[in-house]
Amino acid sequence: MTPPDDAPRFNSAAARDIEYALHPYTNHKAFRESGPLIIQRGEGIRVFDDAGRDYIESVAGLWCASLGFANQRLADAAYRQMQKLPFYHAFGARSHDPLIDLSEMLIGRAPLSSGGKPFSKVFFANSGSEANDSAIKMIWFFNNAIGRPAKKKIIGRVRGYHGITVASGSVTGQPANHAMFDLPIAGFHHVSTPHHYGYAQPGESEEAFATRLAQELEDLILREGPDTVAAFFAEPVMGAGGVIIPPATYYEKVQAVLRKHDVLFVADEVICGFGRTGSYWGCQTFNIQPDILTCAKQLSSAFLPISAVMISDRLYQGIAEGSDKAGTWAHGFTYSGHPVPAAVAIETLKIYDEIDMPKLVAERGAYLQRAMRERFADHPLVGEVRGVGMIGAIQLSPDKASRATFDPARKLGTRWQALGQEHGVMMRVLVNESAAISPPLIISEAEIDTMLERMMVALEALRAEI
Structure with missing residues (x-):
C-alpha cells in the first residue's frame, strides 16, 4: 500500500535526530533527506536497528569494538x-x-x-x-x-x-x-x-x-x-x-x-x-x-x-x-x-x-586473509586484496592490469557500502574504493564466512548496476 502524501517520512526518533543532532563525518544536506539509521542494541559481532534487522560489523564500529558489542565483565x-x-x-x-x-x-x-x-x-x-x-x-x-x-x-x-x-x-x-x-x-x-x-x-x-x-x-x-x-x-x-x-x-x-x-x-x-x-x-x-x-x-x-x-x-x-x-x-x-x-x-x-589475544588473532587472522583472497582476488571489479592479521582491505579497480582506480565522482564505494547495509553488513569504504575489513577480534571462522558472503552479495549487486 502506498502511504498517503501527508504521511510522515520518518518515525519519531529519526525525526528528532534530524531536528537536533549534528553528526560527525556526515553530509548534512543529504542527511536531512535520507535520515539516520538508528542502532538500538548489540550482541557479539552484530548490531541491530530499531526495526530489528541485524548487521555484521565488518569494521568493529570504528576499528574499536574488539570484544564485540556485549560483554558483561566490562559492564x-x-x-x-x-x-x-x-x-x-x-x-x-x-x-x-x-x-x-x-x-x-x-x-x-x-x-x-x-x-x-x-x-x-x-x-x-x-x-x-x-x-x-x-x-x-x-x-x-x-x-x-x-x-x-x-x-x-x-x-x-x-x-x-x-x-x-x-x-x-x-x-x-x-x-x-x-x-x-x-x-x-x-x-x-x-x-x-x-x-x-x-x-x-x-x-x-x-x-x-x-x-x-x-x-x-x-x-x-x-x-x-x-x-x-x-x-x-x-x-x-x-x-x-x-x-x-x-x-x-x-x-x-x-x-x-x-x-x-x-x-x-x-x-x-x-x-x-x-x-x-x-x-x-x-x-x-x-x-x-x-x-x-x-x-x-x-x-x-x-x-x-x-x-x-x-x-x-x-x-x-x-x-x-x-x-x-x-x-x-x-x-x-x-x-x-x-x-x-x-x-x-x-x-x-x-x-x-x-584468551591470548595475539595468538587468537594470528590464527583467526590467517583464516581471514586467506578467505578474503579466495573470494575476492579474482573478481572482475577487484584490483587488490591486502591485509595483515585481522585488518585488511578490498580495493576496487576497473582494470586489474593497469591498477587504475574508478572515477571518484561515480561514488562506487559509497554505493557498495549502501548495498552492504541492505544485505546485512556494516561496511566502511575508504579512499580509492577500498573496503576496510577490521571486525571484532572475537569473530569466529564461520562468522568471517558469513561476513564475506554478505559483502560479496553486495559487490555482485554493484556489478549488476554498473
Whole structure:
C-alpha cells in the first residue's frame, strides 16, 4: 500500500535526530533527506536497528569494538568502579588505583621504545585525537625544555590519519580533514603514502619503493633543516587511509633516517594496538622502536572513551626538567585517567591475557586473509586484496592490469557500502574504493564466512548496476 502524501517520512526518533543532532563525518544536506539509521542494541559481532534487522560489523564500529558489542565483565567493571569512585582527576599529583594499575599494565605490555629500551611513563586522554594532540605538545615542550626551540616541525604522511583536533588534524594527511578547516597549520608537512600497489613505479620492487620513500623523507628533513624538524608520525598499518600495508624494509629505512637526524618517531597504534595486526602491537609486527606510542579504541574495547600516550625515558626526563623550569607541566584533561574507563580498560587487558589475544588473532587472522583472497582476488571489479592479521582491505579497480582506480565522482564505494547495509553488513569504504575489513577480534571462522558472503552479495549487486 502506498502511504498517503501527508504521511510522515520518518518515525519519531529519526525525526528528532534530524531536528537536533549534528553528526560527525556526515553530509548534512543529504542527511536531512535520507535520515539516520538508528542502532538500538548489540550482541557479539552484530548490531541491530530499531526495526530489528541485524548487521555484521565488518569494521568493529570504528576499528574499536574488539570484544564485540556485549560483554558483561566490562559492564560489571564499570558499575563496580562507579559505586566505589565514580570520578577523580589526576591534576596536581593526585591519583587513584585504576590509573596506577592501568599505567603499570600498559608499560608491562608495551613494545620496546627507541634504543631498545622500555617505555617510561603513561599519560591518559579520552580519544586517539587527544592522544596524538598531546604527543605533539609533549614534543614541543620537550624541545623547549632541552634548549631546541626551533625543532618543532612535524611530518605526517599523505592519507595518514591521526585525529581531528587542530594539531592532530594537521598531521593527518586526508583532504577532507583539511578542506574548509584551514588545515594544516604552519609547521606540518607530509610525505608519500607507502602503498606499493598504488604508487610504485613500473617494475619497482617493494624494497626499491621503500628506499625511494625513505629518501623522500630525508630530502624533506634536509630541505627544512634537521634542527627544525621534531617528529615523524606513522600508523604501523594505515587505517582510514585505506588499510595500507607498508612495503618490505620501509620502517627499517625510515627509522634509520630519523635516527640520523634526531627526529622523534611517534607510532600511532590507535587502530593497530592490542592484537589487530597479529602481534600485541603493530610496532612488534613491523619492528618499530618509537619514542612515543599512542593508543586508544581497543584499549577499552570501545566500552568507554580512553586513550594513552606512552613516552620514552628520554622524553620524560626532558618534560620533568621543563616542568620544573615552568613551575608545572600545564597539560591535561578533566578526564585524564578517569577511574571508570580505566577500570574497564584494566578488565579489557585481563580478558586479552586470558584468551591470548595475539595468538587468537594470528590464527583467526590467517583464516581471514586467506578467505578474503579466495573470494575476492579474482573478481572482475577487484584490483587488490591486502591485509595483515585481522585488518585488511578490498580495493576496487576497473582494470586489474593497469591498477587504475574508478572515477571518484561515480561514488562506487559509497554505493557498495549502501548495498552492504541492505544485505546485512556494516561496511566502511575508504579512499580509492577500498573496503576496510577490521571486525571484532572475537569473530569466529564461520562468522568471517558469513561476513564475506554478505559483502560479496553486495559487490555482485554493484556489478549488476554498473
